[in-house]
Amino acid sequence: MFKKTLACTIALAAMLAAGSAMADTKDKKIALSNNYAGNSWRQAMLKSWDKVTKPAVEAGIVAAADPFTTSENQVTEQAAQIQNLILQGYNAIVINAASPDALNGVVKQACDAGIVVVSFDGIVTEPCAWRIAVDFKAMGASEVEYLAKKMPEGGNLLEIRGLAGVFVDDEISKGINETVAKYPQFKIVGSVHGDWAQEVAQKAVAGILPSLPEVKAVVTQGGDGYGAAQAFAAAGRPTPLIIMGNRQDELQWWKEQKDANKYETMSVSIAPGVSTLAFWVAQMILDGKEVPKDLTVPFLRIDQDNLEASLATTEKGGVANVEYTAEDAAKVVAGK
């Protein structure tokens, strides 16, 4: 009896603390279906998920919030995983999808089984699912806009892209190229695929550098800026302005350069904590709240003046992050 009262008190306290989160969802189970865990961004994303959902489960806001990751970044594997989650009786499935279209079949099956599907970062296009999308195109565009302001005289650009054939890579690159077309003083003289990994980017840049004229700036997709800097240093060429992608090694390098020679740049990426935003959105939908099907996440941008603060809170080998609370989620849903 006492135990029960205690549990009720804790649940009540949690409800009050969580504000809008009602206890109506206390016996609902939410699953995270994640397609990949092999880089620092995804690791941080999973950590954030644990950090936010564990207290939520303990507080009784939801009954379970279990993360599932496929061992390889494969559509077929994730589809099978989602089918298994349907069978396990989850009420909501939060998805970071391996493909925007190729999971539509199984997502429809989940919806038909009465399951709430919320996709984020790697979104799905099936209309019955919710999408927490990142405007990757705008992210690419923002890099060039920054350069246009910073160096009005223009110059040659080197573009480092992500993984070929992936939707995110296509979108960021489109944003970059369309904006470059608006500023004729800039010219992309080379483009390589860095696969969002420093070592790959370093090799790719080192390979193309000898064939390039002077490069004024490097536009990137995140996870490749540090590798690019290393390649320029190894080739003995002057370090251009390299846009960073919020990774700790990139911020650390930027800080060193800033202290040594007042190096200036900016850094932009998506906070991996967006998984927690998706969690709260799923919880709100289960709670019966009205949530628009398409939401947009703001990007996390780091500039010259807040570099130190961001670097201090970023784990070694990690990526700059923010986690969302139920209130933050409610604000995003309300479009504020």
Added chain:
Amino acid sequence: MNRRLLRQALPFISLAVVLIATFIVQPRTMSYFGLNLMLQYAVPIALATIAQMFIITVNDLDLSIGPFVGLVSCIGATLLLDNPALGIGALAVLIAAYGAVGALVHLRNLPSIVVTLGLSFVWLGIAVLILPSPGGKAPVWLKAIMSVQIPVVPFPIVAAVVIGVVVHLALMMSSYGVIARGAGGNPKALTRAGWSMLRTKIIMYMLAGFFGVLSGLSLLGLTTAGDAHVADRYTLYSIAGVILGGGEFIGGRVSPMGAVVGALTLALAGSFLIFLKISPDWQIGAQGAILIIVLALRALVTYGEQKR
């Protein structure tokens, strides 16, 4: 117990064990809906495994079947949808290309592993050219076929049985099937007997291409959209499926029914591990462990067979 029989029964026993274990861990799967959902994705894997089996029959190995299935799904989601005649033509060209690969491997006496490994990048490249980022749409009839609801027995099970039986009849019962398997068993004897090795290889490679196309189309019917990377894992799945189903890498010793059962076992093993909530870092290892256990059991049976 008869060891030969035991050896042939081993794939079926493995499947039964994994199936029962899955039922125990997650009783919800023991229903029409559950089986349908869980086994759907085994159908394209089974077809890819049959494709691989044709290649293994003639002592070769196909390392390009995964990207090939991905390419078919891309063609299906674009060309086949917009212009059916052109789409069917493109798929026919792909099957012919497979035949040409068979001829090349035979005539130049090249190792099939190297040729197909190279080709895997060619298929992926063409797929990315056709569909630079995932998308397109599956033709309506394909989606309809793959989501058909048969009373009592779930569609994936019916499909698996039909695939297994049809290929079994063709390869194990027909007289040409004997020649095809002989091409793997003793190519010299076959040539001396006046049969063309070249022709046999071309036919087997084209059959592999044909089943690869079926695999890609059935996968497209399930995913409803194309993706060049959709089937990257099928290469390993298909080889593992053939071996799990009682096939051997050399000697033309294969079993179509076993291959289908092996593919189902692999697909189920994946689900089983997810139900157990095993961390993804261990999942590949656990899947490998299942493979090794089955192969070890088979080695044990074969060892006894030889001792007699």
